[in-house]
Amino acid sequence: xxxxxxxxxxxxxxxxxxxxxxxxxxxxxxxxxPIGMHYLLTHFDIPLVEAETWxxxxxxxxxxxxxxxxxxxxxxxxxxxxxxxxxxxxGRALLExxxxxxxxxxxxxxxxxxxxxxxxxxxxxxxLAPEAVEVVFTGLDRGIQGEVEHxxxxxxxxxxxLRDEMLxxxxxxxxxxxxxxxxxxxxxxxGWYGMTHVKWLRSITAVDEPFTGYQQGTAxxxxxxxxxxxxxxxxIRPRSLMVPPGIPEFLSRTRFLPAGPxxxxxxxxxxxxxxxxxxxxxxxxxTWSEAALDEPxxxxxxxxxxxxxxAAPGEYELCCRATDQAGNVQPLGQEWNYDGVCNNSVQxxxxxxxxx
Amino acid sequence: xxxxxxxxxxxxxxxxxxxxxxxxxxxxxxxxxPIGMHYLLTHFDIPLVEAETWxxxxxxxxxxxxxxxxxxxxxxxxxxxxxxxxxxxxGRALLExxxxxxxxxxxxxxxxxxxxxxxxxxxxxxxLAPEAVEVVFTGLDRGIQGEVEHxxxxxxxxxxxLRDEMLxxxxxxxxxxxxxxxxxxxxxxxGWYGMTHVKWLRSITAVDEPFTGYQQGTAxxxxxxxxxxxxxxxxIRPRSLMVPPGIPEFLSRTRFLPAGPxxxxxxxxxxxxxxxxxxxxxxxxxTWSEAALDEPxxxxxxxxxxxxxxAAPGEYELCCRATDQAGNVQPLGQEWNYDGVCNNSVQxxxxxxxxx
Numbered sequence: 001x002x003x004x005x006x007x008x009x010x011x012x013x014x015x016x017x018x019x020x021x022x023x024x025x026x027x028x029x030x031x032x033x034p035i036g037m038h039y040l041l042t043h044f045d046i047p048l049v050e051a052e053t054w055x056x057x058x059x060x061x062x063x064x065x066x067x068x069x070x071x072x073x074x075x076x077x078x079x080x081x082x083x084x085x086x087x088x089x090x091g092r093a094l095l096e097x098x099x100x101x102x103x104x105x106x107x108x109x110x111x112x113x114x115x116x117x118x119x120x121x122x123x124x125x126x127x128l129a130p131e132a133v134e135v136v137f138t139g140l141d142r143g144i145q146g147e148v149e150h151x152x153x154x155x156x157x158x159x160x161x162l163r164d165e166m167l168x169x170x171x172x173x174x175x176x177x178x179x180x181x182x183x184x185x186x187x188x189x190x191g192w193y194g195m196t197h198v199k200w201l202r203s204i205t206a207v208d209e210p211f212t213g214y215q216q217g218t219a220x221x222x223x224x225x226x227x228x229x230x231x232x233x234x235x236i237r238p239r240s241l242m243v244p245p246g247i248p249e250f251l252s253r254t255r256f257l258p259a260g261p262x263x264x265x266x267x268x269x270x271x272x273x274x275x276x277x278x279x280x281x282x283x284x285x286x287t288w289s290e291a292a293l294d295e296p297x298x299x300x301x302x303x304x305x306x307x308x309x310x311a312a313p314g315e316y317e318l319c320c321r322a323t324d325q326a327g328n329v330q331p332l333g334q335e336w337n338y339d340g341v342c343n344n345s346v347q348x349x350x351x352x353x354x355x356x
Numbered sequence: 357x358x359x360x361x362x363x364x365x366x367x368x369x370x371x372x373x374x375x376x377x378x379x380x381x382x383x384x385x386x387x388x389x390p391i392g393m394h395y396l397l398t399h400f401d402i403p404l405v406e407a408e409t410w411x412x413x414x415x416x417x418x419x420x421x422x423x424x425x426x427x428x429x430x431x432x433x434x435x436x437x438x439x440x441x442x443x444x445x446x447g448r449a450l451l452e453x454x455x456x457x458x459x460x461x462x463x464x465x466x467x468x469x470x471x472x473x474x475x476x477x478x479x480x481x482x483x484l485a486p487e488a489v490e491v492v493f494t495g496l497d498r499g500i501q502g503e504v505e506h507x508x509x510x511x512x513x514x515x516x517x518l519r520d521e522m523l524x525x526x527x528x529x530x531x532x533x534x535x536x537x538x539x540x541x542x543x544x545x546x547g548w549y550g551m552t553h554v555k556w557l558r559s560i561t562a563v564d565e566p567f568t569g570y571q572q573g574t575a576x577x578x579x580x581x582x583x584x585x586x587x588x589x590x591x592i593r594p595r596s597l598m599v600p601p602g603i604p605e606f607l608s609r610t611r612f613l614p615a616g617p618x619x620x621x622x623x624x625x626x627x628x629x630x631x632x633x634x635x636x637x638x639x640x641x642x643t644w645s646e647a648a649l650d651e652p653x654x655x656x657x658x659x660x661x662x663x664x665x666x667a668a669p670g671e672y673e674l675c676c677r678a679t680d681q682a683g684n685v686q687p688l689g690q691e692w693n694y695d696g697v698c699n700n701s702v703q704x705x706x707x708x709x710x711x712x
Contacts, residue, residue, distance in 0.1 A: 008364010014449060015609050017370065018461050021377035024536070026401040034534045036392035037402075044604055045382040046393075093370060100607065105374050145606035178390045180380070248400055250501035251456065253371050 009093070013103040022107030028243045028267050031111070031297055031304065032082065035173055038110030039194075040180055041087050041102060043152050043215075044143030047200050051184050056168075060136070060205035063127030070184045073168060076117035081165060081190065082301040084111045084269040088193035088220055088233045091334065091343030099340035106241060106347055111267070111301050114188045116169030120162045122204075128158065132206035135161040136213075137187050140200040146214045154196050155211035156189065165190045165300060168201070190300030191235050191271035193341075195220050222337050230337075236271030237344040238330055240278050240305065240322035244349050255349060258356035262311045264291075266320055267302035273326035278305040284317035285332045285346060291320070311353045318349040365449070369459040378463030384599045384623050387467070387653055387660065388438065391529055394466030395550075396536055397443050397458060399508050399571075400499030403556050407540050412524075416492070416561035419483030426540045429524060432473035437521060437546065438657040440467045440625045444549035444576055444589045447690065447699030455696035462597060462703055467623070467657050470544045472525030476518045478560075484514065488562035491517040492569075493543050496556040502570045510552050511567035512545065521546045521656060524557070546656030547591050547627035549698075551576050578693050586694075592627030593700040594686055596634050596661065596678035600705050611705060614712035618667045620647075622676055623658035629682035634661040640673035641688045641702060647676070667709045674705040 009017070020041045027037040051070050058066040087108035092099060094106075102108075123135065138153040160166070167188040170177060177183040182199030189196040195215065211217070216232075223230025243265050246257030268275045274296065279288035289307065296303035305320070321330040334345040365373070376397045383393040407426050414422040443464035448455060450462075479491065494509040516522070523544040526533060533539040538555030545552040551571065567573070572588075579586025599621050602613030624631045630652065635644035645663065652659035661676070677686040690701040 008366065009370050010364065011449075012607050012609070014365050014370075014373065014459060015461060016607070017373045018378040018459075018463060019380045022374040024375045024398065024402055026404070027535075029404050030535070034536070036394075036396070036534050037536055038392075040392070042380065043606055045600075046380055048382075048385050093367075103370060103374075105371060107374060143603045143606060144612060149603070149612075178392050179383075179386070180390070180392055244401075247499045247505070250399055250499060251368050251372070253368075256500060256505075 009103055010100065013100060016102045020102050022104065023110050025107055025241060026243050028241055029265070032113055032173060033110035035175065035178060038112055039085070039087060039108040041108065041194060042141070042180065043145065044141045046179050047140040048179065049140060049183055049200060054184050056185060056201055057203040058122060058126045059203065060207055061129035061132040062206050063129065064125070066122070066126050070170065073117055073185060074170060076121065078115055078117060079167060080113050080115040081167060081188070082111055082113050082297040083188055083190045084109065084300065084302045085194050085197060086236050086239065088195050088341040091345065092340035094345070095334060095336055095340050095343065099338060101340060109241070111297065112172045113174065114167055114169040115171035115174070116167035116188065118164065119166040119168055119187070120164065122168060123161060128206050131208045132158055133209060134158065134207050134211050136205045136207055136211045137198040137201060138203045138205065139198050140202045146218050148214045150214055152198065152215060153213050154198055154216050156196065193233055193236055195233065219339065220341060221339060222342055223339065225338055233341050236269065237342055238268070238270035238272070238275060238322040238324045238328050239344045240266055240268035240320045240330065241347050242266035242318065242320050242349060245351060255351045257311060257351065257353055259311055259313050259353050260356050262309045264307040264309050264318065266305055268305055268322035269302035270322065270324035270328060272328055273324040275303055275322050276325045277323040279321050280307040280309070281319040282309060282316050284348065285319045288321070313353050313355050316351045316353065318351055319346045321346045365459055366456065369456060372458045376458050378460065379466050381463055381597060382599050384597055388469055388529060389466040391531065391534060394468055395441070395443060395464040397464065397550060398497070398536065399501065400497040402536050403496040404535065405496060405539055405556060410540055412541060412557055413559040414478060414482045415559065416563055417485035417488040418562050419485065420481070422478070422482050426526065429473055429541060430526060432477065434471055434473060435523060436469050436471040437523060437544070438467055438469050438653040439544055439546045440465065440656065440658045441550050441553060442592050442595070444551050444697040447701065448696035450701070451690060451692055451696050451699065455694060457696060465597070467653065468528045469530065470523055470525040471527035471530070472523035472544065474520065475522040475524055475543070476520065478524065479517060484562050487564045488514055489565060490514060490563050490567050492561045492563055492567045493554040493557060494559045494561065495554050496558045502574050504570050506570055508554065508571060509569050510554055510572050512552065549589055549592050551589065575695065576697060577695060578698055579695065581694055589697050592625065593698055594624070594626035594628070594631060594678040594680045594684050595700045596622055596624035596676040596686065597703050598622035598674065598676050598705060601707060611707045613667060613707065613709055615667055615669050615709050616712050618665045620663040620665050620674065622661055624661055624678035625658035626678065626680035626684060628684055629680040631659055631678050632681045633679040635677050636663040636665070637675040638665060638672050640704065641675050669709050669711050672707045672709065674707055675702045677702045
């Protein structure tokens with residue numbers, strides 16, 4: 001991945017930024033993100049899939065390969081789960097120097113109710129062979145990245161693939177998946193960053209050695225340089241975001257509000273352990289106060305937080321930071337990495353408070 | 357509106373580009389754009405509106421002011437119309453130098469089926485006074501632009517407002533408007549650029565002189581400098597776009613395909629008159645060939661075009677251009693203007709064809 005040599009966003013990044021989209025931060029008011037406000041990253045093109053001819057092939061190291069139609073999948077036991085999805089590259093454009101890829105600021109997140117059937121049941125029916133170590137999920141989307149032509153595919157270790165919460169999902173928020181979210185079927189891997197939730201699934205293949213395809217073996221690693229192997233990206237680091245208070249100025253998005261009590265609110269999540277604490281700062285992170293927490297929507301979805309701020313006239317940099325039960329805390333600044341992934345540094349919102 | 361002093365996109369533009377989103381061009385395969393793929397521009401924040409307490413106030417120079425609930429609006433005769441909407445700023449980021457605002461490339465467009473009640477019937481019931489010259493539409497979204505705090509509002513001359521096709525719409529593609537498309541009610545002005553289709557409507561006001569609010573009197577003009585008044589932006593200029601053929605390279609979005617017959621396809625539209633011709637060029641606009649045209653979806657929606665391209669190995673710049681019945685043709689290059697609006701220059705798609 002090349003690194004930007006200047007501070008201006010390049011036309012290539014802009015092309016990606018125009019195709020993919022963020023949750024506008026006022027969308028954090030919704031516990032369940034409405035379709036069309038949820039973040040969306042598409043590596044290649046969104047495939048146009050005919051439900052009638054589509055099949056899901058389950059094969060490789062299994063006793064009984066399966067070929068399922070969409071109706072076959074829907075005939076199985078259904079489960080609905082609210083899940084927070086975040087792109088591993090969220091925050092990339094805030095890094096300096098900037099890895100050249102999708103230039104996310106902070107909104108590459110969303111929470112939806114995904115309905116599908118348990119992956120474990122399908123794998124059980126197919127009969128995973130004892131020598132299987134990973135399960136590879138292949139999408140119908142195809143393109144060139146890292147100078148390699150490939151279908152988008154990612155793997156999970158068998159033990160992860162067999163977890164209860166893994167879903168083969170055909171509905172979002174009670175509706176059939178729209179094309180951009182993976183119609184007719186996608187993988188949902190609660191707690192993991194978005195790259196693992198393979199869309200437009202066409203096959204699931206059990207294999208006897210770790211999968212090394214581009215999106216798994218090369219991309220999505222925390223590393224300092226291209227030469228380094230680094231650590232693979234897996235679960236979502238804790239993050240909290242706030243609904244920017246007041247009203248915006250169109251271009252700068254600076255926020256303006258009158259002095260007085262102001263309810264700050266937002267959402268916080270972590271893929272490692274439940275969020276147990278959210279703090280708020282009105283001075284760029286010098287001092288912190290405890291926010292109140294609502295119950296999480298599920299074990300794998302964000303929880304709402306609120307904080308009563310008594311806003312006096314002046315200029316502020318509002319921040320929030322989450323801590324999870326595993327002791328992970330959002331950093332004030334980000335440790336740079338070559339892929340620009342796993343950036344969970346605290347959000348900073350510029351606010352101007354006027355006399356009321 | 358300031359002008360960018362360098363070629364790199366600024367962080368302020370990136371913030372807007374991340375909030376707002378384009379139709380990914382493969383989305384042109386859909387006659388009706390799925391929710392979540394339609395382009396979206398929000399000047400300020402997306403308001404969170406409670407349907408139960410929301411009212412639409414129709415007032416100003418009318419005989420009988422009305423205050424309507426959402427149920428009142430829905431109880432009126434309903435009409436569904438496929439309409440192509442395009443942002444007036446589509447293509448802005450292709451201008452040199454670049455006006456600093458939402459940095460659209462080419463995808464700020466979409467076609468949806470909008471269901472609502474005719475604006476003319478509501479205005480008739482309220483009894484427009486003879487001295488009314490314009491009707492002002494005010495949204496619930498509020499912010500600061502051009503150093504003025506205001507609610508988003510735009511006007512139409514009375515004769516335009518009374519046209520049959522103007523809708524007060526509460527559904528998109530058969531579903532209640534999602535928050536980002538203007539829930540619970542928005543204006544639909546078929547044939548006009550998107551800035552006129554006021555979302556989150558809260559009032560409709562008949563006035564006896566031309567409305568001069570920021571979004572009408574200052575913004576959205578074709579002009580050479582800030583000092584000039586310029587011509588107001590109204591109807592959509594003709595444009596055609598193609599689905600980029602082949603498969604993409606992730607970062608550059610250059611397209612790769614094997615030699616052989618390749619069906620190029622896309623959509624074309626104009627708000628001035630029906631599209632009567634689409635031409636395709638494989639050499640950057642030096643020579644052109646006629647594309648075949650399907651029927652338009654409605655008087656106010658795009659029509660599909662196709663062209664059988666016999667792709668030989670090599671590198672190409674594919675282009676398409678539309679002509680409407682009023683004789684308007686897409687230009688090869690764009691005439692610059694200060695606001696970066698009404699840019700309908702031809703699309704250019706880089707394609708590499710390999711030996712098959």
